Amino acid sequence: MKLLRFILAVSLPLMARGQVVFTRDIAPLIHSRCAGCHHDGGDAPFPLLTAADAQKRVRQIVEVTAAGDMPPWLPMGTDGQFANERRLSAAEKELLRQWLADGAPEGDPSLLPPMPEFSHEWQCGAPDLIVEMPTPFLIPADGPAIYRNFVIPLPHGAPQYVTAVEVRPSSRAVHHAFVRAEKASATMVADAADAAPGYAGMASFGPGALPAADAFALPSVQREAYRRLLPEGRKSPPEMLPGTAGALGAWVPGFKVPPLPADTAHRLPEGSHLVLSLRMVPIGKPQHERTRIGLHFARQPPAREIIPVPLNTFRIVLPAGSRAEEARAKFVTPVPLSVLSLWPHAHQLATMLEVIAHVPGAEPRRILDIREWDFDQQQPYTFREPQQFPAGTRFELCVRYNNSSTNPANPTVPARTVRFGESLRDEMALVILQTTLPNPTDRPSLNLALAASRDRMFSGLLTGLLEGPPSPPP
Ligand code: HEC
Known part of the structure; x- marks a missing residue:
């Protein structure tokens, strides 16, 4: 030997x-x-x-x-x-x-090199504002994983421009965390309706806004859901995905808060609150979780505002036992875009997730390439340097799923048909591109394209879900 x-x-x-x-x-x-x-x-x-x-x-x-x-x-x-x-x-x-x-x-x-030293201070220095979960949430000693959302109010008159958000869970039972800003009151109602702190599930539309995925198979239910989300005379809700569109911060073990480029910030709509989503896995001893969130504000309105561009689809139909069904979404930007980061999201059946940028006249470029998706490890990925894409660039998202018993992460064995939905038993296909405009006067054109993309996606609610597997990309 x-x-x-x-x-x-x-x-x-x-x-x-x-x-x-x-x-x-x-x-x-x-x-x-x-x-x-x-x-x-x-x-x-x-x-x-x-x-x-x-x-x-x-x-x-x-x-x-x-x-x-x-x-x-x-x-x-x-x-x-x-x-x-x-x-x-x-x-x-x-x-x-x-x-x-x-x-x-x-x-x-x-x-032996000198031992490294580790600081447990706030990563970006003392925050301008620290908020926390209003009451601790009791994570039991054992039992299944818990996914829960907590509404965290912001003080009246809090500044509008956020340059950094640091999330600090208090217990090791937390596996990942997301923070978004939101104005919708549905989340507050849901939080109040549930006796324990927070509310369950992953409802970024506000709980109850979408019916359970199983019911989506019925056209009448789809139509009703669609109608409820839309104000009179609109094709899609004014604030599509109010939750995800306001994605502000995240935490996974070892997460380093990525600094924003100079003179760039997220704008909090006036009167918004924070929604903290936690994935918690019991660790053998009860834990009283009370996550804190540190916010840093810009001293003055920045030159550039972060604009979230979602690649998202409701056309997800994964027959029981299928191993390589795909869902696709795309967005063509009518104006030059600077992409700062990518925030991927899917649930437990996803196996592969990629984003390809098709720049006119150039080779397609895979800007996110995840071959083994892991629900627990989802986090935003920030480019070292913001990436520049010209007008006409088509961003394409493809997510592949394994809805068979060969997928150890499948939460429902034996498998059942799975559709789009916000419950953990359903699936999603979403990547948020956090972008800024090199040319701020392009904002109206970008807004129009985003609205048209939302409309297309929502009409998918009416047409896409009954047709079997999603159609191949156009
Ligand atoms: C970003 C944080 C992070 C970094 C960096 C990291 N680990 Fe880990 N590691 C973890 C966490 C969290 C766990 C516990 C995993 C769990 O409970 O699922 C873990 C678990 C492990 C385990 C036990 C695996 C098991 O199956 O129980 C080993 C071995 C390990 N890490 C080795 C390493 C080595 C070697 C490196 C560097 C090359 C490394 N880790 C870097 C966070 C990290």
């Missing part, structure tokens, strides 16, 4: 530096790529800082890094297009594997 290891080591370029040791080779990697979450008080369940920490789990470390499960990061590609990208390179994975093959030696202690 020793001989085999020796031969392996000889055959590798690493041989040049001899045996792979913790202090010189592994510590710099683990300190920079793992310890940010894996330290005492960090977001991961155990520390990975010292040789002993890493030796204890070396097999598991090699397994999870080889499989791409750690560090957690869904998009493919290692070209660093996204801020805070975490995917390990092939060489880094190989280094860990070789350390195991060499017997995971510690090495010369004098080569």
